[in-house]
Amino acid sequence: MSYSKNIEPCVAVLDSDISNWDKETDVAIVGFGGAGGCAAISAADNKAKVELFEVASASGGSTALSSAEIYLGGSGGTRVQKACGFQDSTEDMFNYMMMCAGPQADEKKIRNYCEHAVEHFDWLTDTLGVPFKDSFHEKRAIMCLTNDGLLYTGSEKAYPFSQKAKPCPRGHNLYVEGDNGGPMFMRIVTENVERRENINVNYECRALTLVVDKDKNVVGLIVRENQKQLAVKTKGGVILCAGGFVMNEDMVKKFAPKLSVGTQPIGNPGDTGAGILMGMGAGGSTVNMHEGFISLPFYPPASMTYGVAINDKGQRFINEDVYHGRLGQFAIEQQSDRLYYIVTVEHYDDYEQSSYLGAPVAATGESIAELESELNLRTGTLQHTLQVYNEDCMNGEDTLFHKSSEWMQPLNPPLVTLDLTPGRGAFLPYFTLGGLDTLPTGEVVNASGKVISGLFAAGRNACGVVRTAAGYSSGMSVGDATFSGRLAGIQAANGLTK
């Protein structure tokens, strides 16, 4: 190609400025993680010629780094759900996911996801060959370290979700021991990509910006490979699958500053937001850019759930049987100089050490009054809180926060208190949940909701079904990434025959 102007992701290039095209393809895909891989496979299976561009020297993306739990259900249940004796209704799944997304919910996207999640499961197993064991992991966990195929991965059984949606486990875990789902999943996806002759993968190739015609249709992109800029023309469009922006400090500060209390960005080094910027440069709108996943992992062991979280007023602020992301979100919203987690020495289990995932032990008390004093809480406050809590435990009902009776046992000394205060050692992983606004098909829309012809986005490059840490459940990211990638691939390929 020949293009002399300075190129930046968030400014699209006009096709009239491209003197010659170096490559032509039906569909170009940016990013070879879970979303990009699935987009490539489905586009190829729908007869499109695909060029896949990945900046790293191998496939993987953030999906390979994850546990690759996949949140699926509805329609009576997936094969695994049914085999484990669970019947899952689309409506329960929809109600749950709508509550999870809160006021930011994209109802159409969630509806589409819930109605087609079982179909997606079947595609993963039958077309890709992803293995799931028909077994249920009963223990409360963040990730499954056994090879069991199904577990609860969110707040399904917790208040207020359980009030409006019948709980059902929807976290699908790959048939592999240990936390090895991500690498296994991406190996399978990569083999599927390599098997397809109409997909060409370009590794170590960075997408720089999109190319638009004068009517703002996306007609290609510019990439850099071996220090050379190449212009790639697309007949069926570009699918952006380049991840979120958690690794871009400037973007996090500008768009999602609340995440700056986090201690550990979760993602791969390519999560720089470049794909989001490219979409913006072609007129795409972003939504939910301020939101992210942020978590205070306080279990396992599951027995930690018997404890209570309190602020520096000695008040509880959440039902502690929720998913750790919800606790993290509520925690950072507390107007409090300190946050503590109090649990019996017995339930602290084998974690009898000076810290838990970085959270230092703030105090241990032989009496509640002693603990209250050691924590510098106002006299009477913690005593009142635990008196109410312990009474409720005896009565089997959390009258204030509605923690499930299953996790209600009196907090009798000796007690351990962890200091969960952000900035004082506790591990706070985080990633972004904002991105390009898309239709359920993956088509990117502008700020007025109008489709930008030739532009698609999937995975974290788009803003998906999950929108806040307060409603996050493990498996929603890889579920959403693979689902939205697959749909965008179909949509782009089908556009070719129009």
Place this chain on the structure above:
Amino acid sequence: MSYSKNIEPCVAVLDSDISNWDKETDVAIVGFGGAGGCAAISAADNKAKVELFEVASASGGSTALSSAEIYLGGSGGTRVQKACGFQDSTEDMFNYMMMCAGPQADEKKIRNYCEHAVEHFDWLTDTLGVPFKDSFHEKRAIMCLTNDGLLYTGSEKAYPFSQKAKPCPRGHNLYVEGDNGGPMFMRIVTENVERRENINVNYECRALTLVVDKDKNVVGLIVRENQKQLAVKTKGGVILCAGGFVMNEDMVKKFAPKLSVGTQPIGNPGDTGAGILMGMGAGGSTVNMHEGFISLPFYPPASMTYGVAINDKGQRFINEDVYHGRLGQFAIEQQSDRLYYIVTVEHYDDYEQSSYLGAPVAATGESIAELESELNLRTGTLQHTLQVYNEDCMNGEDTLFHKSSEWMQPLNPPLVTLDLTPGRGAFLPYFTLGGLDTLPTGEVVNASGKVISGLFAAGRNACGVVRTAAGYSSGMSVGDATFSGRLAGIQAANGLTK
């Protein structure tokens, strides 16, 4: 002009598609409210020829509907501050405003505002002729109904602000009786505009979209007047001053869904976000789109401040001597089915009626236990909360939330309780606080922070110094709008001589 394609605000038009220009000017300004008026005046005073476009049939915008308090100080104090015996330091004002904006703060913009706020005051008085009386209004108020020139309009004296910034009143109120500052201010601005021969005002003229050249510089705009589309060419750029998007339900739902609990959008019908969309269409980035002002006005009378706000766990959650917007923000963040405000019958003052600003009286109690029971609170919770509170009142220190001792008086029955729960009657005014990302000069930047040549934004069309209800203070909007408008006008005019 002749332009056949469909025009929408968020898609800029290419200048090569404009066959002829209908108007030419140095600087075009969209919107004749506080920001647009000040931008026009300063651009004109810096030798630019100005075309001002206003969709309504008269000037005013949301500024005319407001109380037109103006938040100013620093540099030792404005004339009014000094005359009232207050010395205000730039550093205190800066620290206060940085805390107000929270993690979303734009430090450079706040710094510039604080350093030049007194200069702005002088411009308002000396150049425009805005009158302020050198008198201090002592009573806690949301708006000043007397003609006093100065009052506290935020949370300056409240925790945690008072800990890090010496309190000083910065709300400047026009020399007029009653809540009539807005109309008076806009009358003065309008007279100033009309006096200047190099400003031409076009009423009933709607800006449709921006015009860019192929290098993405903004070189004009398209407007509609008398059912005709006109192409306006600009040498010095376009300043977007068309307000926020509170009147655009779709945009609020998409970008700031949390505001949907509000009952009353605050703004003029032209606050449709069209100016923000126009900026986006030319490559401008937005920031803070999810944020807004939302308030539960629970005073005056100031004596209401002696009360406490509680959630459905019977817990307090804020120091009640803060600004009403901060209480509103904290209230909607509570995970609570009900929110109450409890005050003595004595301090309920002459508001002894069945509701206060729409908030119904939920209960009145001759004893705290009775009140607790009437409110269906868990036995013991409210009693504990008020016991602690009343003890703290006796000791003159709010040990939990640090309400100023000035407002600490025991809550002894008989007590009145208002139901502040959103959706149950309480008045919750709201408006948006997100917009185009700008430099302190008013230049709009893209998502990478690069200036878009020829494009400026001010007032709510931009994202200004105030970023959240939790740190809002009356006067920050009109202060910011007039300040940013004036600076954008200077910047655009000065660009002409380059």
